[in-house]
Amino acid sequence: MGKKVIVIGSGFSSLSAACYLAKDGYDVSIYEKNSAVGGRASKFTKQGFTFDMGPSWYWMPDIFDKFFGDFGRKTSEFYTLDKLSPAYKIFFSDDIITIGDSMDKICAEFERIEAGSSKELRKFIASAQENYDIAINKVVLRPGLSPLELVTKETILKVDQFFKTISSQVRKKFKNPKLISTLEFPVLFLGAKPSNTPSFYNFMNFADFGLGTWHPRGGMYEIILGMETLAKDLGVTIHTNQTVDKILVRDGNAAGIIANGLEINSDVVLSGADYHHSETLLDQQHRQYTEAYWDKKTFAPSSLLFYIGFDKKLKNVEHHNLFFDTDFEKHAEEIYDDPKWPTNPLFYANFPSVTDKSMAPENCETGFFLVPIATDLEDTSVLREEYLDLILKRFEERTNQQIRKNIIFKESFCVNDFIDRYNSYKGNAYGLANTLTQTAFLRPNLKSKKVKNLFFTGQLTVPGPGVPPALISGKLVSELIANSN
Secondary structure, eight states: OOOEEEEEOOSHHHHHHHHHHHHTTOEEEEEOSSSSSOTTSOEEEETTEEEESSOOOBOOHHHHHHHHHTTTOOGGGTOOEEEOSSOEEEEOSSOEEEEOSSHHHHHHHHHHHSTTHHHHHHHHHHHHHHHHHHHHHTGGGSOSSOGGGGOOHHHHTTGGGGTSBHHHHHHHHOOOHHHHHHHHGGGGGGTSOGGGSBGGGGHHHIIIIITOOEEETTOTHHHHHHHHHHHHHTTOEEEOSOOEEEEEEETTEEEEEEETTEEEEOSEEEEOSOHHHHHHTSOGGGOSSOHHHHHHSOBOOEEEEEEEEESSOOSSOOSEEEEOOSOHHHHHHHHHTSOSSOSSOOEEEEOGGGTOGGGSOTTOEEEEEEEEEOSSOOOOHHHHHHHHHHHHHHHHHHHTOOOGGGEEEEEEEOHHHHHHHHOOGGGOSSOBOOOGGGSGGGSOOSBOSSSBTEEEOSTTSSSOSSHHHHHHHHHHHHHHHHHHO
């Protein structure tokens, strides 16, 4: 066998890295704190209802295809994809925008809202597609070691887009506030305000309108199960219920871990756990970043989540639903500028059983509700109930139906749970925001500057938050390890 690599955590980035390393001949073992693999992409089942506890949007199908393709496999060998039609609905206070499964349908909807807007939309998405090609094929495939990685003949021509914002670009072309919110929504996946996100990141709009929204039958956890199967096929050993207490360093080299009180030696240590937490597993002199460094960073939001089983099919909803019936900008300010529990939050509601009958018992509905909130907030059962009541009341008003009396059970997940279950810094849900000063080489490094053969992967490093970037992060760090050994 080749050199021994220990991987801490089993989320998308860890599983990705483990697969690539095993393919390259390394002896790879994963140590996962929880009882099942997946990290934040875990699954919750109760009374015949299935919930994805974390990621619920399948965007950028090409990235998943490339991942499995690197091993001579296809996504279809592990799970079945359905393209959602429509992709999602956006509920405003006085209207509903439906995002269809093609540009023609989306353009027709834009025209309904604002005459002449479809022409601008097609130009906007064409620009977004150019940026997508550059981002996916050039920028994100670089390990964030040097600012020169951002300098290519393609990015030089787009340099102004790193200093303008998504918000300014959208508002220059569109006047209707509903269309502006619709076009600014995808960058929320990047974890920052549209007014702080470089306009180059409009490639997320192409991921949305150009590539469409998909659903793996059985839920997003089917991807994790597919990656787990692939990893085991490649010879990766997976240990669950293993709490890592310490990363061992000898003579300046990562030498293994202590898990559940036992010392386990290795030649390389790779942590896909929360980056800040991973560094607390090191003695102080081996840490790269201070507490002050982390405290100054702009983090993507945390979330208040509810998993609810309903005893009936719901009306007037799609698989994905966004409730933008309140002030978008005020909610963003209450996340980033003046962190507090939001006054009147936007929220997201996901009903996978609308398109996938396997996700709920017959004539029932699986409901997943998400409220974006600031990190590091006070988290109490009283506050959770208060916000559940608030969003369900608005949901009933916007969809013209009563649902609270149809709740069989409900479970919640919030800041305290992110910290407890995932060792998440300040309870963040999505990692570091993709602001200009936290892009590429300005993010925490994949490779430790202080300890040889110690590496990191995941949403706090490059390329950034989201499932497709996590797959890429795993590939990037595996290449760094191979090149260092």
